[in-house]
Structure formats: C-alpha cells, structure tokens
Amino acid sequence: MKILYLTSELSPLVSSGGLGEVAFSLPKALRKAGIDIRVALPKYKTMKALESCKLLYSNRINSFHYNLWETRIPESEVTLYLIENDFFFGREHIYGYGDWEYEDNPARFSFFCNAILEAVEKLGWIPDIIHCNDWQTAPALGFLYTRLENSPTWTYTSSLLTIHNLAFQGRYPSSRFNLTGLPCELLQPNCFEYYGDMNLLKGGILLADKINTVSPTYALEIQTLEYGFGLDGILRTRSEDIHGILNGVDYNIWSPVKDPHILLNYSYQELDKKSECKVDLQRKLNLQTSDVPLFGIVSRLYWQKGIDILISAFPEILRMELQFIILGTGDPKYEKVLTEMQGIFTHNLRVVIGFDRSLAHKILAGCDFIVMPSRYEPCGLTQMYAMAYGTIPVVRRTGGLADTVKDLTPVNLRKKEATGISFRPLTPKTIIRSVLESCEVFKNKNLMKEVRINGMARNFSWDNQSKHYISLYEEIISQR
16 A cells, blocks of 8 residues: 655754654554555755755746655664755745744645646655645645546546644635636636635535544534634535544654653653652742642643633632643734733743743643643643643643543442543633632542542554544555
C-alpha cells in the first residue's frame, strides 16, 4: 500500500500546532506497520537543517521553478519530500504573522500541491492514496481529478482528506482563484465556490473519496449548525463518507518515565517524585512551594480555547487557595489581560507569553490539573499528554475532549475508568464549579491517586490509532 501524505507542517521542523505533531507521529506508526508512506512538505526558509538532503528533480510550473528534495523525517525511516521555491516558501513565517496572513497563501499551497504531484510522477512512484490534511493540501484533489484525470498513470489513485480544524477553510476572494493554477471550471457551487468566494476546504470535502476528522465526536459535531462553520450542510451530504479517528500520543516524547525536561522521571508507582516535580515548577516560576492545588494551561490563547470565559471566571478562582500557571501565545488582547491579572494576583498566578517546549513538559509533570475550557476541540492533545503524566484534565465536554476524558461519575469510578473532570455548558460559573470540584478531589488523597493512575493507564499510542487509518485506507482502495 503506497500513501502520499501531504502536509503544510511537520514537527519538529516547522509547526504551529497539532497538525505538525500528527504529521510527525502518524507516518512513523504507519511505516512501522509496513505501509509505504511518504510525506511531502514545502521547504520553508525557517526549517531546521536536515541531514542527507538529496536533490532529486527540478522543473517549472506556471513559470515558477521548483526543486524536489528527498530526506527522512527526523528519528524515522519515513521518506520526506520537500518542494523548494524561494518566492513562495523563502519567508519568515509559515502562513503569516499573528492575525495577518500572506495574501497569496492559496497560490503558495496550490503550487506546492501541483509541484509534488508532478514530481512523484516523474519519479515513477504513484501512490494508491493521496492523503491530504486541511485546506492547504486540498488543491491536490482539484489537480488529481482534472489535470490528471485522464492520465493512465493516476487511474487507480484515490484520496482521503483529514480535517484537523474546520474553522480554517482557506476562504479567499474569488479574484485570487486564477493564481492557484486550478482549472477555472472548478470555481462553481459544487466545488470550490462559496458565496462568491473560493473555499479550498469546501472543494476538498466535495472531491475527496473519504473524509476523516481527528476524533469521533468531532466527526458528528461538524455536521451540526453549531460546529459546522457554514459547511455543515455540505458535510451532511457526505455523512456516510466521514470517519472520526482519534489522534494519538507519541510516548517517546510525552512520557514521565523518560522525559529529559523534568526534574525526576517517574511512573504510576512513583507519584512521590511527581510531587518533587511540582516543587521544582513552583520554584522555577517563583511561586510559594505550598501543597495547594496547582492548575496549568498550555495552549494557544484564542477564542476557540475559551480563554475569554476563563478570564471572566478568574477574579473568583484566583481568590481560592490554589495556584495557576498559563503558558501560551495568541490573541494580543488575551495576552495583555492575563499579564495584567498576574500583576494583581502576584501570589498565585503566573503567565508566560510565548512557546517554551521544556516548560510545557515541566507544567504537565508538575501540575495537579490541566484546564482546557475549549469552545470546540477537534481532538486536543494536551489532555492526553496530561493523563500520561498523572495530571488530571479539567475540560469542557466537546470533540476529542469528550472522547478521551472520563468524568468522575460513580459509574466511572467503580469501573476504574474516571480520568478527569468535564463540564458543559461553557460559562464562568461552570468553570468555577469545576475548579471547586477539583479542589475537593485534591483534598481526598486516595481519590486523587486513583484518578491519576487511571489516566496513566490509558493508552493513546499511535501504534493503536494508526490501525484505524490502515482500515480506512483499505476501505478506500477496495471501493475504487
């Protein structure tokens, strides 16, 4: 089985969120299972240096030159193809900066898709399935089913589109469509046209043989008005082709047993060492080393994450006997308010604006609870990382958070399945109540230990989750 996996991000080379982590871990697990999977990525200027990068092919598309390079995904045997073009990818950022994005993003990523399809054909390696991820790689489906439609080389190539976050759709003025290189006949209501604009994700949804999202609950949610971001009607027409596959965790990176970033490594049998990690975190951020509930947030600071509702709840929460640590970057207005709050609640709130990988690991190991009050969450990875470290998630019950966190109900406790605290709806009062409940759990040391161990026993490994992708690939191939 041959899979061409197209992505705009790949951790640790270049990443802005969960897509990069999935693109790093899933192909490795699939390769381990015997799948001939090859990943393709733009060769961004900001990427870290790669070893043994070999030039395979050069050509021009629509007057733009490109080079195809071959290397390996770090720490793996997975082939990585890189499309190089300084005009499109020789920039300081992947998509743009903050709320501002490059105006030619549709042209940039369409060029990438067009170039990689041409290049692999020249190499003589034709995939059984092109696996696209989000709107940036959806144009590949437009080229596959138009320019390459009558090519005998691509006759038996099928497609899968993974939606990591439906809110990001690649919607732009239709006046830019001609810059993508896609045939103009595709700018119509049954493809890329959307209320007079172009919508690259919409076209991908309509063209792909199968669609999947990154959790079962999110696969259902996106077909509703509340979570559909205007595409729920179109998604309902494809409901039989939509699958939900939960993301996995790379335990080579996220495991307290071997994490190099934390003070002491520990297992579920050594939770006293977790307490020492807590003290180390408190000292690092100049918090009093007292045995009070320590809550953490490691997140992008955006509306989606419910940060505004959390801020509304903070004046009451931060008067409780607890401590709170926030690490993240995002909307400047949230960064500003949180920083100002730190100036008021100097004894128990620490806000670190930015991205610090080492500190993120320390927070997951040192905190008692991780808070995720998301409005919607396609999958969420932080809650799964937290459980691996014996840190209890406090989450809004939506998307992947609902699929992974088992609430502290009597039934779940009796079955030894309770792993966290979940709530609905998203209001300041529900967040406050959940924090209060967490503080009560913290006082009950036996219950606290039991819930921690339950979480550490969960297995979200990519070895497990990749089996679902293999089954979906087999289903796609059987239907061609």
